[in-house]
Amino acid sequence: MNTKYSDLIHQTYYFPQEEFKLEDNELQFHEIDLMALVEKYGAPLKFTYLPKISENIHRAKTWFNNAIKKHNYKGNYNYCYCTKSSHFEHVLNEALKNDIHIETSSAFDVNIVQKLKLTGKITDDTYVICNGFKRDQYITNIANLINKGHKNCIPIIDNYEEIDLLSEEIKAPYKIGIRIASEEEPKFEFYTSRLGIGYKNIVPFYNKKVKENPDVELKMLHFFINTGIRDTSYYWNELNKCLQVYINLKKVCPTLDSLNIGGGFPIKNSLHFEYDYEYMVDEIINQIKLTCEEAEVDTPHIFTEFGSFTVGESGGAIYEILYQKQQNDREKWNMINSSFITTLPDTWAISKKFVMLAINRWNDEYERVLLGGLTCDSDDYYNSEQNTNAIYLPKYKKDKPLYIGFFNTGAYQETIGGFGGLQHCLIPQPKQILIDKDENGNISTRLFSEQQTSEDLLKILGYSPNN
Incomplete structure (x- = not known):
């Protein structure tokens, strides 16, 4: 027995x-x-x-680079680590061994970025993607980073006032992204994410606040859904809506060249866990390419923001x-x-x-x-x-x-x-x-x-x- x-x-x-x-x-x-x-x-x-941190970064970069090569995709891939998942120095030190970039979500995150720059762990070429609702100290810290020459610091605009707040403190032209306020899963208690700007409002917002502004250059559209990257009709539907926004925006904004598909990969939570990472990456790259080609717009550079996937399994x-x-x-x-x-x-x-x-x-x-x-x-x-x-x-x-x-x-x-x-x-x-x-x-x-x-x-x- x-x-x-x-x-x-x-x-x-x-x-x-x-x-x-x-x-x-x-x-x-x-x-x-x-x-x-x-x-x-x-x-x-x-x-x-x-070592598990470096291993998972290497896995993801391999999947994306293989898919880009397979589909002859005209754009590059950038892996960003979401510091909110674990801010510890030993985690960042390990992650940054792998030629990655950083995503921040609060004012003190930028202080961590400044510490990492002082020790040579990151440079002005490292992308620092600044997400989250921004006020006061966060705005000031972002401005300080850009004013000191960090050319690849990209604040992601979360609401209608942030460009004005940033422009008050940033002394030279700077790059931005715009976050889409995605629709939540039907089981959520609300319909639309509190973060970002609604699908229908993004192009009008660009025309009003960015198009004629000589100090602001739109480079990135940011797409995030709370459930992460999963093979569900909800995910593919939201990605398709995001791509339609990208296409519409690209047609009026030639500087737009990057798509950030935030929302992480799941990690193993059971010995029965099954997830075909390679298939999902391949299909994402394929869908983006086909949709852009059909609309006759250039395919974007791809950014991902992986937090739990980077550090969770360690x-x-x-x-x-x-x-x-x-x-x-x-x-x-x-x-x-x-x-x-x-x-x-x-x-x-x-x-x-x-x-x-x-x-x-x-x-x-x-x-x-x-x-x-x-x-x-x-x-x-x-x-x-x-x-x-x-x-x-x-x-x-x-x-x-x-x-x-x-x-x-x-x-x-x-x-x-x-x-x-x-x-x-x-x-x-x-x-x-x-x-x-x-x-x-x-x-x-x-x-x-x-x-x-x-x-x-x-x-x-x-x-x-x-x-």
């Missing part, structure tokens, strides 16, 4: 997979010995496997099961030594699922459980996997520690969780580990930040240090 946890995984999923395998009944992730990581640093811990979190509570005849609660609300806030805020697996004890019998966090909040739990509607783990045994891992957690969780700040119920932020691999394949680890202490939190709260 197949009662072991390893039996369950093998009969439920195709396993092992590219990034996961077993070694002596313990899980490895990209050949990282996770139990050795726990033994060295303890749990809970969060980690970032830096991250992971490891917890220890502290205790099991039998709450009724059916529900067993395995209590982790941290909090989902604070360390994986998307599991609480938007019911997001991540790849979750036991780290050790794969040769033990399994049981169905619920996972609970340490806070006194009823919503601090994780109750099902993406494809099984349940969680199964090796049976809890008080004398045999059990560790579990959540994978592909590298996007947004630290910033949404308030890294370095107050945490719900004052549950401390776990230690953070950086993992790298040298050219010979040797893996190295280093501690990026310690687990928060009571002194860290009391200081934030304004309590005087002990005398």
